[in-house]
Amino acid sequence: MKRNFIIILLIGILIGLTACRDKSSLNTAVEDKKELSLIELSKTLALQMSKGELKETIDALSLSTSEQLTEEDIKKVWDQILPNLGDFIDIGDTSEETIENHKVVNVILNYQNSGVRVSFTYNKDKEIEGLWIKYEPYKVEIISNDKFEEFEISFGDHKQPVEGILTLPKNIHNPPVAILVPGSGNHNADETIGINRPFRDLAYGLASHGVAVIRYHESVSQYDKPEFTIQDDCLNDASMAIKYAQNCGKVDTDGIYVIGHSLGAMMAAKIAADNEEVDGIVSLAGSPRRLEDIIVDQNEILLKATETVTEEMYKVQMNQINMQVEKIKGLKESSGEIILGYPDSFWYSLNQIDVADIVKNLNIPIFIAQGSKDFQIYADIDYLAWQDLLKDRDNVVFRLYDNLNHLFMTSNGKW
Template sequence: MRYLQSLLLMLLLGLPTAMPAVAAPSQDDAVAVATRLLDHMEAGEYEAASADFSPQMKAALGADKLAAVQQQLAAAGAQTGRDAPTVSEQSGMTVVVVRIHREQASVDATIAVDGDGKVAGLHYAPAAEPAAAAPAVDANAGYSERDFAVGSGKRALPGTLAMPDAAGADHRVAAVVLVHGSGPHDRDESIGPNRPFLDIARGLAAQGIAVLRFDKRSKARPQDYADGKVTIDSETTDDAVAAVAALREAPGIDPARVFVLGHSQGAMMAPRIAARSGHVAGLVLLAAPARPLLDILVEQNIRLAVLDDGKTSDAEAAAIARLKGQVAAIRAGGKVAIADSPMNQPADYWRSTEAVDPVAEAKAVALPMLVLQGAQDIQVVDADWQRWKGGFHDDPKVEFKLYPTLNHLGMAVEGEQGPAQYQQPGHVDPSLIADVAGWIQAQAAD
């Protein structure tokens, strides 16, 4: 799931994609405007914060909405500092990006200042840290890694194939495509200092199973969504289907034994990926939602509001009420502006998620499945686990494993529950990886 986006906020007016050709303000002036805005926001002076807004911004973001945003930011702890701003010119505006550090997370504030010196765009998002290169594979690991593209041409997505040493023309191996949770993930599904897909890929490869992981389109090629048209399928399904097809053709891979392992939203979409591919041997679902994502999003915000102090503040209640109103607007079927849509995603995106019924779609494909859940997961919870069990408890092709100490990432929880746990370095539990390897090998032997 979008762990910081759903835990903090990330909703405001997006930056315009095109503006009239007018002179951009000086960088110094734009930085002064941005600094003044952020100072007022942190001080709780929301009327003053909007003083430099353009007329369109004032219409979209009143003091009440700014207050709700700041309250959600505060859920990540007190502000501990800001980095020096970075400045660029885009479409006749000067764009200022300021990284704000809080106790539990860092956030990038992007402020666009127009030629009149007014704030024409404001966007908060979890800080995007450049991922360090993955450590080299040990020479005695029993597998190697190589670059592997998903798709062709300029729209191809970069990936990595972990291939067991034993694979070859005379010994074709089973293989897995990893499918990310929601949000713009890299191929390792990097979340804070953790890389769950790197752990899973190398753990399975060491046990003789090839694994393909690739950068998600929203991470590698966000420009492909510049027209604002994005659905759950263009974000997840289509590229995963292409990954399955590409992997089946790779030398040393048994095309009849290609599996899909989906995490979180990727697990929710795995049955659809299998249906559209027609060439998937089985599914591994890790932390799989079984209910509508919009319902889960509301639940997450309610749950997280009380994690810090056991109660919901007035500001938190107002933010939750606003989110519920946004969800109702999406479900009503009319036109919904980006600024009034959950998490600043287009209405069509959310409506495409509403059409997904993962349990029903899994029943339709009727494939072998291994369903995995951490009991300490605060994002995909017991209600989802029970719905999967209720749908398949009597299906001999489906196995379930519940891990009492593991969280949403398949890692052991240390300390209190909450968003801070994702900033604690860890690794996917080896027993979970061993369970996946054993299950795949058992399917391959049938």
């Protein structure tokens, strides 16, 4: 299940399984390393890479992989992620599995701010044929302090419950409650993206100012449905969280608010329309436009900004994307096909929802926030579309934050 609405912040290198080379091409040091178990070898190489020592990893690549993956490629990835990680702590969990006659070993390196998963794919000669480096988020924490306390909660179907966290401000009886609805992707309750945990930060901030917060692990990621809909991905979880807020006896049932981010922001109006208990919505980096149209813009902007993409490559790629978009717009039913990274069941379900029409008919308070340097949802397109759609409405407040990105963090010029 690979969904790409938030394109950035998961940094990786993936090289496909390829043919091997003769062992005699490896130097003596690598031959010695081959006497180690694959897990010990992988731990050694991962730790070396984290220190900028890449030679032995490069020497261990199979011939065809070394033609595709250079030392500079690996260095770029580490240079991008290391400044965000904080101090190195230790080597964490390791695992090994067999996939199509290859061994895949995962090594977790623990840092102050996040883990890093380094995955190696080996052939029968212990040569590396695949290398993948990405953030490995830490487990969501439950904390209490002098301002708020947190509780693990679950709601919905008792056989497959949605697991979440209730953050309650202290010394406030029945506070208003915000339900946080994440963007696309398999998110945990913190909506962890790289080393960033925007929903954790939002929950702590709101609770410190007297607002309770419900955030949850998406059930579509917990139970891994190969074909899913927008109901599975977003709407059902949010509706069940609203029902929990109504019945838990700890919050103000006349003060239930939905705060959606990205795709969750696009669906906030639909959630409110489906659940009359919602007293207001907040759209963080959302859009009234269709998701596939936004993906077209994302790819167009990304391709134009990539120096190695020629005009011909740009035309070919955009033509392929536009063909996929037309297929989405013409869907009559689900057939199990994957289109633009999502099953067509997801696109078909989205086709039944007209966000613009729904939001125009809402009479509850609406707050629409956007960062001026958002490279996924655009201030000059999507934010203006909201303003045009909802102009002269006295129940809507707009706020554009200068130099903030998709996560409402200060932009570094890239994201």
